[in-house]
Amino acid sequence: MDSTSDKRGGSPEKHAWHAVDIKDTLAEFDVRKENGLTGDEAQERLKRYGPNQLREAQSQPWWRILLGQFQSIVIYLLGGAAILAFATGRLPEGFAVLAVLLVNTTIGFVSEWKAVRSMAALRRLGEHMTRVRREGNEREIAASEIVPGDIVMLEAGDLVPADLRLLEAEHLRVNEAPLTGESVAVSKMTDTLAADTDLADRNNMLYKGTSIADGTAVGVAAATGSETELGRVSALAESAEGTVTPLQRRLDQLGRRLAILTIFIAIAVAAVGFLVREQQAALVIETALALGVAAIPEGLPIVATIALARGMYLMAARNALVNQLTAVETLGATRVIFSDKTGTLTENRMRLQKIVTPTGDLAMEEAETGEALADKAGVRRVLEVGLLCNGASLKQQQGEDNPRGDPTEIALLAGGKDLGLERKSLLEERPESRVEKFEPRLKKMATFHQENGRYYVAVKGAPEAVLDVCSDILAAEDSTEPLDDDTRRQWIERANELAGEGLRLLAMAEKKTETEDSDPYEKLCFLGLVGLLDPPREKVKEAIDACQAAGIRVEMVTGDQAETATAIARAVGIVGGKDDPETVCMLGRDIGSPEDIDEDHQEKIYRANIFARVSPEQKLDLVTIYQNRGEIVAMTGDGVNDAPALKKADIGIAMGKRGTEAAKQVADMVLKDDAFETIVAAVRQGRVIFGNIRKSVVFMLTTNVAEVLAVAIATGAGWPLPLLPLQILYLNVLTDVFPALALGVGPASGNEMKEPPRSPRESVLTRAHWTEITGFAALMATCVLAALLLAEHWLGLTELEAVTVSFLTLAFGKLWFTFVLRNPRSPILGNEITRNPWVWGALALCIVLLAAAVYLPLLSGLLQTRILGWQPWLLILTMSVIPLLAGQTVREIQRRRVAE
Structure with a gap:
């Protein structure tokens, strides 16, 4: 039996039981077909090889999901600001920052935990029984108790409980679609085959997870549990590295840049204040803390999380269960969709x-x-x-x-x-x-x-x-x-x-x-x-047409025959008619390893739009090859053979009705209705989400940069700070978040699927966005400082009254700036911002919050604001509306240029 275990535990060639004749196979397992194993032998082998079960992928525990909410550069900066506040005895500022951290983590944790629990509900499996021959008698045992060497008997309708070398096959046909993708039952026999026979052609073997369509079979268990082909595919899925989503990459990139910028500005201003202006250490720390809080878009994680959570909710209403928040956005950036054929594009029914x-x-x-x-x-x-x-x-x-x-x-x-x-x-x-x-x-x-x-x-x-x-x-x-x-x-x-x-x-x-x-x-x-024919699913052609119109390549990847795959690809619109020169079908064996292929072979792969007779390893290689090219790849599938590629892809999409547990466990999204058109809805929603998040980021960074510029210039000039740390935090967490959130959950414009996908290398903010952010921020900071100086020197207000004027000028300037973020093609009044009811609700709420900051004694004392007369209020309204007027002028110029 040592040689047997070596074979099962070694390389794929040593697993080639299809190349061993029946007599030698039985001798290797030290068993007779007529008698089977004894009870003692079965127990000994069960201890040696373990139960006939696959290792089930474990969902993330709650504490790991909670820790994951803190893995953001923005959160790190906020944590640093809280530590600095507590270290210098500024308890209100410290507790305020901690409250922001708590809100961020709670929203993210609750959204993701709900998704994990929903996915877990899909994964409940039941044990099934199977017939074996032991000690010369037939008996029924749990499939998990089968051991290598067991003689197993099967008939039509039975699930194959382990990998079996066939000893007898009477009119035997087997449904192997979950493993190979083949939609027609495969005939089986007992003859010995060549060692290099492909998995789909090993007609003297039965594999765990498949089912008997017709006839009867007797076989010896050659592999159980993780040593089966199903277990090997499961191991591939576990070893396939999941990728960080495009939005995560972009937001992390933006966060790192903001961190560097924040630290640089804080050090520079502190140095000027301490060395040049000879300010006291307490004032320098207060200024540095104000700058740190001002530069950090505290609301960004909240807005991004809620925008994505709303996308998750909308997708759930469309029968798509999203496992991770960022998965919906990832579909919006997808450039290639690899689709399985059987059960995904077709009905999986002849x-x-x-x-x-x-x-x-x-x-x-x-x-x-x-x-x-x-x-x-x-x-x-x-x-x-x-x-x-x-x-x-x-x-x-x-x-x-x-x-x-x-x-x-x-x-x-x-x-x-x-x-x-x-x-x-x-x-x-x-x-x-x-x-x-x-x-x-x-x-x-x-x-x-x-x-x-x-x-x-x-x-x-x-x-x-x-x-x-x-x-x-x-x-x-x-x-x-x-x-x-x-x-x-x-x-x-x-x-x-x-x-x-x-x-x-x-x-x-x-x-x-x-x-x-x-x-x-x-x-x-x-x-x-x-x-x-296994016909195409209803409406799948329209869905694929919509993907192609949006610049997304849809390619078929299947274990089925090339002729069948090509015919279905034509029927669903992946390729054109019979004489279409762009129809290129490549066999799985011709794909090659990502590490070994040259540029010419890569181009051949990129030109192909149908991949047939593809094994699980080859699906994984295909995803890797396209990702190495810089493509954002989505993979759809429902079979065990799809699981590794589903996990490796930027987003894996499993079918909920016909999908196997292996596919659902590793997928980022499960389509509960198995409808390919749901993917199109997800792509559209993903693009809407990214566009909305981009607007929110522009809004928050413009106003935050304005705060930094105002504080930095005032410190360098020796003027009073126009904004105190708690005032900045109040603006960033409350009056910034609600308008940004309203922008983040705005409705679709209707043109999302008419544009090609974003470049994988495109950041959240392009150069044009940074130019606008800098220009509008400079104008806003100028208005804030002008209001501060006019209030102090023209209206003769006290320092705290003047600071209240600059605080409110910036606050209302932020609110009016929301309307500047309309599309340049849209008119001033009838645009996507003015038609968004969430925007009007957010503005009304923020006005109430700003009034509370001045007129509620407890809050006013905490923020150090003062009640103002009508003249300061007129100054506030005048200076705050200047960025709106300038912005709308710029948008009108842009609109006329576009119209020309």
């Missing part, structure tokens, strides 16, 4: 699409229920064979469809029902007497039916296999003619042509015989072909 016969064809989308078969006898005969030669059922449980069996056979039954034919009624006319189940080697199956003292034989299978055993072909409703080689070749070519359209083809044939014991596969009459 449907009858077309019936092709020598006497006429029928396309299902053109058929009218109950009338389609009235004048198409050839089509009806093909469909009758498909229903009679069928082992599936369309049972209902509790009023809902509960089909059982092979997906292609279920599709035939459903298609027949749509056209007015049901298997039950056909069997009443022709009772079934014998079944030849599907045989992978023969690629066909047959059923015998009693009919007027004779037997009717219905045969279906792969086109080439069925045509090879046909001697006649349907010529008219009730006549046949010999099937010659040329005609047979023409039908094979027709089948290949239809396969190129992505259809799964089955050939139908029939004959009548005198005895039930006759060979079903000789002297058949060929009736025609049926084409089946």
Whole structure:
């Protein structure tokens, strides 16, 4: 058994049980097929290898989420300001800063904790049972108790509990979509395969997480728990490094620049005050503290968090559960969406699409229920064979469809029902007497039916296999003619042509015989072909068109065949028609490792828009290659095979209904309705959020820079401080936050999806934004200082009264400045700012708060403000409106230039 454990614990080549014959496999595990393991052996191996369970990804604990709220340069600066305030005995300022920190962390923590709890609700799994052979007897045990060497028995409908090397396979077909992305059941056998056989082609293996569609199986457990293919994919997902979102990167960048600027200005002004102006240490510390508080946009984390939380709420209303706040914004910056095919772009359910016969064809989308078969006898005969030669059922449980069996056979039954034919009624006319189940080697199956003292034989299978055993072909409703080689070749070519359209083809044939014991596969009459397809999901084409119109590339990444992938890509609009030169399909094995590919090969990858037969590792490599190019990558998927790439992508999007737990656990967002168009809504919302946050940042930085300039200039000139530290904090946390928040939750303009995605290298603020911030801040600071000097020297007010004038001038100047942040294309009155009800509510609230700062004794004493007469108020209103008038003049000039 040492060699066995070495194989399972080593490289992928040592896991190649598909390349080991049955006899050697059983010898390696020291087990006999007839007896299975003994109870003692099973217990010993359970201790050695552990339970047959995957390691479940743990959600972040509450304390880690709480600590994460403090990982911001703005929070660090606020913490430093609080420490400085307490160290110098300025307790009110210190407690005020701590209150700001508490508000920031509480809002962020509550929003993210709710998201984590919602995601946890999706992850509840139940244990299932499975049959094994132990000590010569069959018994049912929990799947978690299976150990390497167990003999496992399965039948249709069972989940595969571990990786099994097949010992017996009776008409066995398996649904491997969760692992490989293949939407059609795969036939299995027991023959030994080559060691380099691809995962999707290892037909003598069953893998944990897949399910039995038809037939029975006996296999030996070759790997359990984390050593299974499912466990290996899970480990890939865990090792895939999550990326920091674009908004996080940009806000952190901005925070670092503000930190450097704050420290530099504080040191410079303190040096001037202490060395040049010979001010007292207490005044220098007060000035430095005022500058530090002024330079920090305390409201930025609050505004960004609430804007993102509102985006999360809006997305939840659209059936998208967001795991992290920044995920919605990330979609707004996305430039490439890698979409899985099965269950994401398609319904993950085969449907009858077309019936092709020598006497006429029928396309299902053109058929009218109950009338389609009235004048198409050839089509009806093909469909009758498909229903009679069928082992599936369309049972209902509790009023809902509960089909059982092979997906292609279920599709035939459903298609027949749509056209007015049901298997039950056909069997009443022709009772079934014998079944030849599907045989992978023969690629066909047959059923015998009693009919007027004779037997009717219905045969279906792969086109080439069925045509090879046909001697006649349907010529008219009730006549046949010999099937010659040329005609047979023409039908094979027709089948290949239809396969190129992505259809799964089955050939139908029939004959009548005198005895039930006759060979079903000789002297058949060929009736025609049926084409089946896993169709595109409803509205997915419109969603992809919207993405492409917004400059977002949508590319298909699937484990399915290239022909099927290309056909679906055409159907949903990822690529153009059949002759579109831009349609490039690349196989997974041709992608290569991100570390090894050269520039020419990178360009080939970038030109491709369909990636087929892709393994989990190759999906991960593909995401890495595009991220190395600087692209913001989103990945959609629902299968276990998608999990590593979902985690590695800038944003992973899992399907909620059909998605596996592995996909949901690592995804940033789960689509509860599995609708691709929900992604488009998220992209739009992400762009709205970024635009709104940008407006909020411009607003806060403009007013904060104005505060810094006013304090710095007044200190250098030897004037009184125009703003005290607590006054600045009051403005930044209250009267700044509400207008900024109103801007941050503003409605969409309707033009978000008409613009290309932002450049991944574009910062929150461009050079043009910084130019505006500097210009308007300088003007605002000038008005504040002018108001201070006029109040003191012209109106003859005391120092604290003059400071109250400068404080209120800046406060109202900030409020009016909100209207300057309209789009240059918008008119002065009817624009997105004036139509935003949140803006008007924020302004009204702030005016009340400013009045309270002057007229409420307790608050007035804390802020050191004074009650003013009508002349100072007139001065305040006059000086505060100057930045608004200047700003609107600039916007009008810009609007006229744009119009020209």
